[in-house]
Each structure stands twice: as structure tokens, then as C-alpha cells.
Amino acid sequence: xxxxxxxxxxxxxxxxxxxxxxxxxxxxxxxxxxxxxxxxxxxxxxxxxxxxxxxxxxxxxxxxxxxxxxxxxxxxxxxxxxxxxxxxxxxxxxxxxxxxxxxxxxxxxxxxxxxxxxxxxxxxxxxxxxxxxxxxx
Numbered sequence: 048x049x050x051x052x053x054x055x056x057x058x059x060x061x062x063x064x065x066x067x068x069x070x071x072x073x074x075x076x077x078x079x080x081x082x083x084x085x086x087x088x089x090x091x092x093x094x095x096x097x098x099x100x101x102x103x104x105x106x107x108x109x110x111x112x113x114x115x116x117x118x119x120x121x122x123x124x125x126x127x128x129x130x131x132x133x134x135x136x137x138x139x140x141x142x143x144x145x146x147x148x149x150x151x152x153x154x155x156x157x158x159x160x161x162x163x164x165x166x167x168x169x170x171x172x173x174x175x176x177x178x179x180x181x182x183x184x
Contacts (some may be wrong), residue, residue, distance in 0.1 A: 050094045054101035077179035080105035108180035116163040118179030148174040
């Protein structure tokens with residue numbers, strides 16, 4: 048599916064969600080996207096441009112030095128808070144809505160070369176990156 052069609056589909060989903068959330072006093076805010084959506088070849092519109100045309104915008108993702116390890120640490124802390132039901136931030140995953148996410152993220156292993164990081168070479172890590180960008184925003 049082209050980026051334009053994905054953007055149109057996301058906008059329809061967002062509009063439906065927004066109607067339901069507004070009724071309950073909630074809102075949808077922009078989330079982070081991998082910064083590659085902004086790659087400008089100089090000859091074509093970027094993925095960010097195509098989404099913007101459908102009124103969908105993104106925050107820049109955090110890819111600073113050390114952000115991968117900080118993301119792993121934060122994810123573990125938040126998951127621990129959830130399991131122990133502390134007063135701190137929680138995170139919940141609903142497997143019916145994101146089956147690939149659950150499989151991808153929870154199959155990652157610690158990296159044996161970089162302490163505190165996860166091994167992502169040769170594995171699907173897009174879901175992990177998405178979650179990390181969200182948590183680090």
C-alpha cells in the first residue's frame with residue numbers, strides 16, 4: 048500500500064477514534080515517527096509530506112546517543128511498575144490489536160556486546176523502535 052493510501056486509512060481510523068474519545072473528554076496527540084520519514088531526496092515528496100497532506104503529523108523521534116539503552120531501561124521500569132501496580136507510570140498491551148508488536152518486542156534478547164541494550168541485528172525491530180520512541184518522548 049502506498050504511503051498516501053496508508054495516510055488516508057490512518058486518517059479515517061483517527062477520525063473514528065477521535066469522535067469516541069472526544070465524547071469522553073480525551074484527545075489524540077501527535078506521536079513520534081522514525082526520522083527516516085523525513086528523508087529528502089530532493090526529487091520526491093517525503094513520507095512526512097504525504098501524511099501531512101492528509102492532516103497527519105508526527106513528532107521527531109529521539110535517536111540521541113544512548114537513547115536505545117535509555118529506552119530499554121525505561122521500558123523495563125514501566126513494565127515493572129505495571130506488574131507491581133505501583134503509583135508510577137504503567138503500560139498495557141492489548142494482544143488482539145497488535146499481535147506482531149507483542150511477538151516482536153517480547154522476543155528481543157539482551158545484546159551481548161552492549162550492556163543494557165537489546166539485540167536487534169537480524170530481527171524485526173520496528174515495533175520496538177516505535178515503542179521506544181513513544182516512551183522517550
